[in-house]
Amino acid sequence: MLRNLLALRQVTQRTISTTSRRHFENKVPEKQKLFQEDNGIPVHLKGGASDALLYRLTMSLTLGGTVYAIYQLAMASFPKKQN
Amino acid sequence: MTHQTHAYHMVNPSPWPLTGAFSALLLTSGLVMWFHYNSFTILYIGLLTNMLTMYQWWRDIVREGTYQGHHTPIVQKGLRYGMILFIVSEIFFFAGFFWAFYHSSLVPTHDLGGCWPPTGITPLNPLEVPLLNTSVLLASGVSITWAHHSLMEGKRNSMNQALLITIILGVYFTALQTSEYLETSFSISDGIYGSTFFMATGFHGLHVIIGTSFLTVCLLRQFKFHFTSKHHFGFEAAAWYWHFVDVVWLFLYVSIYWWGS
Numbered sequence: 001m002l003r004n005l006l007a008l009r010q011v012t013q014r015t016i017s018t019t020s021r022r023h024f025e026n027k028v029p030e031k032q033k034l035f036q037e038d039n040g041i042p043v044h045l046k047g048g049a050s051d052a053l054l055y056r057l058t059m060s061l062t063l064g065g066t067v068y069a070i071y072q073l074a075m076a077s078f079p080k081k082q083n
Numbered sequence: 084m085t086h087q088t089h090a091y092h093m094v095n096p097s098p099w100p101l102t103g104a105f106s107a108l109l110l111t112s113g114l115v116m117w118f119h120y121n122s123f124t125i126l127y128i129g130l131l132t133n134m135l136t137m138y139q140w141w142r143d144i145v146r147e148g149t150y151q152g153h154h155t156p157i158v159q160k161g162l163r164y165g166m167i168l169f170i171v172s173e174i175f176f177f178a179g180f181f182w183a184f185y186h187s188s189l190v191p192t193h194d195l196g197g198c199w200p201p202t203g204i205t206p207l208n209p210l211e212v213p214l215l216n217t218s219v220l221l222a223s224g225v226s227i228t229w230a231h232h233s234l235m236e237g238k239r240n241s242m243n244q245a246l247l248i249t250i251i252l253g254v255y256f257t258a259l260q261t262s263e264y265l266e267t268s269f270s271i272s273d274g275i276y277g278s279t280f281f282m283a284t285g286f287h288g289l290h291v292i293i294g295t296s297f298l299t300v301c302l303l304r305q306f307k308f309h310f311t312s313k314h315h316f317g318f319e320a321a322a323w324y325w326h327f328v329d330v331v332w333l334f335l336y337v338s339i340y341w342w343g344s
Contacts, residue, residue: 026308028149035150042095043143043151058135059098062105065128069112072125 090155092147099140106132141300145317149309159316166320170327173290177331180286181338184279188343195274199343204276205268206344212263213340216256220329223252227298227322234305237312246302249325253295260288280339287331294328297321 035046045051087093106129113126148154154162188199196202207213230245271281301318304310310318 024306024308028308031146031150032152035146036152042097043146044095044097044099044139046146054135054139055098058102058132058139061128061135062102062109062132065109065125065132066105068128069109069125072116072120072122073112076120 090157092153092155092158094147097140097143099136099143102132103136103140106136109133145304145309148317149304154314154316159314162316162320166323170323173327177283177286177334180279180283181334184283184339184343187275187279195276199276201274201276204273206276207263207267207340209336209340209344212259212266213336216259216263217332217336219252219256219259220332223249223256224326224329226252227325231318231322234310234315234318235312243302243305246298246305250295250298250302253291253298253325257288257291257295260284260291283335283339287328287335290328290331294321294325297324 035043037046039046044055109125109129109132111129113123113129116122116125191197191199191201200206226245226249230242230249233239233241233245269277269280271277298321301310301321304317
């Protein structure tokens, strides 16, 4: 009975390890090569074109939002008089 | 191209502190626009830019540490000090809410009926869901320790399982606490009892969600082979934060749920 239980445990462990091997391979060495390339690009843009896209999106939302917030502040500071 | 001859980390210029600071402005002015002018736009932009900043800032730290090798032992020491000091600041944050609770509950005023819980308040039974919540978080403390030891011993499968269990327990706590919030006969506006209860447990719940997110990021990094058995500070930082969240709950349970009933 105990030997069967031990065998079942081994089968489960083997199945799980095969599954995780199929889904994820170790890509760290290639990432290390990409990010250690001596090209002077700062880390926040060094990953490629999608980095630049995300940066531009973030910066435009931030600056645009700030301008809008200051505009709303100006509007709120001078309430329109109602007759 | 000149390279450094020291073991410290001179970071590349980064736009994220700026976007982070502006997102804080947008969050606060967004709240004002929501409270006073019934407008959500600035708040949404603030939340979005805040999320984008956090994602890219922490992505860059992973790149600097795991891919570029900048996290030398001395740099790691600084990161450890940083995380410890941050958690200490959070302890002080919660200390304020506990002060408020004890100030009001140790000397209950006449308008509360001179007693605690105040007249008219039916507190939750500490031996029901709150006790289950306590066991859930204590168990998650055990599973995260199991995950850490598995990681240090190079047992990849055990580590994945144990970390996943920890995250599931964190989500379970949040789900249980949400259902408890819907079950209470009192709300945040029910006097000082309601205020202290929901401010303290509410901020704790938020920290559980933050901790669970941090652990989930660690799980994804673990799947991608970022951690080694000797170098895994991101995981250790998440584990410290998680233990802190657990300890705060224990104080909440003993003070508010148990003594306070």
